Amino acid sequence: MSIELYWGSGSTPCWRVQLALAAKGLTHTSHLLSFAARETRTPAFLALNPRGKVPTLKDGDVVLNESIAILAYLDRAYPERPLFGATPAEAAQIWRFVMEFESHGGPAISAVTRPILFGPIEPGGEAITAALPALHAELDLLAERVTPGTMVGGQVSAADIVWFCGLQQLVRAATRPIAAPFQLGVWPFGHRWPTIVSWAQRLEAIPGYDATRPPHWSDGEHPAPSRMG
Numbered sequence: 581m582s583i584e585l586y587w588g589s590g591s592t593p594c595w596r597v598q599l600a601l602a603a604k605g606l607t608h609t610s611h612l613l614s615f616a617a618r619e620t621r622t623p624a625f626l627a628l629n630p631r632g633k634v635p636t637l638k639d640g641d642v643v644l645n646e647s648i649a650i651l652a653y654l655d656r657a658y659p660e661r662p663l664f665g666a667t668p669a670e671a672a673q674i675w676r677f678v679m680e681f682e683s684h685g686g687p688a689i690s691a692v693t694r695p696i697l698f699g700p701i702e703p704g705g706e707a708i709t710a711a712l713p714a715l716h717a718e719l720d721l722l723a724e725r726v727t728p729g730t731m732v733g734g735q736v737s738a739a740d741i742v743w744f745c746g747l748q749q750l751v752r753a754a755t756r757p758i759a760a761p762f763q764l765g766v767w768p769f770g771h772r773w774p775t776i777v778s779w780a781q782r783l784e785a786i787p788g789y790d791a792t793r794p795p796h797w798s799d800g801e802h803p804a805p806s807r808m809g
């Protein structure tokens with residue numbers, strides 16, 4: 581079968597799937613859709629995914645949206661280089677960390693990054709400042725969990741991929757000049773969370789990683805999460 585991926589540049593759910601494909605060594609046909617040109621709303625794409633969202637994956641007769649469901653599908657359909665662990669205990673732990681991103685890590689990141697990246701920022705940026713303690717607590721926890729090198733079982737898993745792609749959004753917001761007055765205290769990660777740097781290096785070493793980077797995020801504007809200083 582030949583895997584086709586419909587995706588959009590800068591979408592972290594899309595990046596999860598691209599990184600999972602790279603980590604599993606799976607080739608695919610890429611369909612880059614433009615959000616600006618509303619290519620997720622064309623009749624042809626809506627016929628594939630009536631929600632009009634990317635990522636959407638097509639593999640023969642299987643058509644799927646929702647990035648985490650896509651990761652789970654790829655892992656069952658192509659079991660080599662598993663992303664959901666080797667044992668029941670590892671699988672459970674990986675799912676736990678994936679779902680903790682959805683319930684806790686992701687919302688903590690979004691509360692800080694959304695106003696910076698998409699606005700509006702209210703005078704004084706109080707909502708951003710109020711959201712920082714929860715974000716720092718999530719990063720403290722992540723730094724502890726990645727101390728062994730990966731989150732679970734010694735191999736890069738879906739948990740690593742989901743958290744790593746989430747951090748990319750944080751890097752993007754924290755390195756924007758508009759973020760400077762808010763003293764986010766998160767960037768570079770190595771100042772307070774050195775284990776996040778070594779863990780990020782491992783994800784960035786996945787063969788094909790560079791090709792997964794959103795094409796409109798240039799190097800100068802978007803440094804690697806593992807950048808030291």
Ligand SMILES: N[C@@H](CCC(=O)N[C@@H](CS)C(=O)NCC(=O)O)C(=O)O
Nearest residue numbers: 591593620632633634635646647648
């Ligand atoms: N929970 C979904 C999120 C999908 C999603 O919201 N995708 C956005 C990009 S990040 C999208 O397709 N937006 C285009 C649109 O709404 O037209 C997942 O994990 O796949």
